[in-house]
Amino acid sequence: QSALTQPASVSGSPGQSITISCTGTSSDVGGYNYVSWYQQHPGKAPKLMIYEVSNRPSGVSNRFSGSKSGNTASLTISGLQAEDEADYYCSSYTSSSTLEVFGGGTKLTVL
C-alpha cells in the first residue's frame, strides 16, 4: 500500500480536461509545498512534470498544471492529447524517516 493515494485510472477524450488527485496527510502533502508529479510512458523512465505543487520545469507544456488543498494535491491536464496517455505518479517530501513518499500511480487513458 502506497503512502499517497491516487485513483488507479482516469480517462478522457481528446481536447477534454482531466484531474488526478493525490491524497496524503499533514506529515507530507498537507504539511509541505513539495509535491511533484511524474509522467511515465510504458517501458520508459519517469519525467518530471510539476514540482513544488504548481511549478512546471522548462519544456513542459502549459497544459499541465498542479494545485493543492489541504492534504490533497491535484494534477490537471487540459486539452488532452493522445501522447498524454501514460502513468502519472505524485510524490511528496515527508517529515517521517522515509523522506519521500510516492503515490501508487494513475493510468491515464485517452479515449
Place this chain on the structure above:
Amino acid sequence: EVQLVESGGGLVQPGRSLRLSCTASGFTFGDYAMSWVRQAPGKGLEWVGFIRSKAYGGTTEYAASVKGRFTISRDDSKSIAYLQMNSLKTEDTAVYYCTRDYIGYCSGGSCYPTSHDYWGQGTLVTVSS
C-alpha cells in the same frame, strides 16, 4: 544535454551483493544531490536513498527497507554515483533509476531533495535463486 546512464544490473542470488553505477554527463555533477529510485515489475515508484553534494556535506539518507544493506557513494571526479547493494532479497527485484535532484528544503542543519528533475533509463536487478 543532461544524461544519466545506469549500469551493473543483472541476475543475482538472494543474499549476494551487486553494485550499480550511474554515469552522468551534461552538467556539473558535483553540484547536485543524486538519488536512487526503484520500481518493482508492474508496481509503483519507491525512493531508495540519496547522497548530498559535497557542498551539503556529501551525506546519505536511506529508506527503511534498505537501510543497513544498501550504500550510496559518489565519485565527483568521474561524475559517477554508486549504489552498493548487499544481502539482497527477492523483494529487491526492480528497475533501479538514478536521478538528479533539486534540493528544495532545509531544516535543522540538513537539506533534502524535493524533486527529481532528470532520470536515467534504469537498470533491472533480478534477485532469484
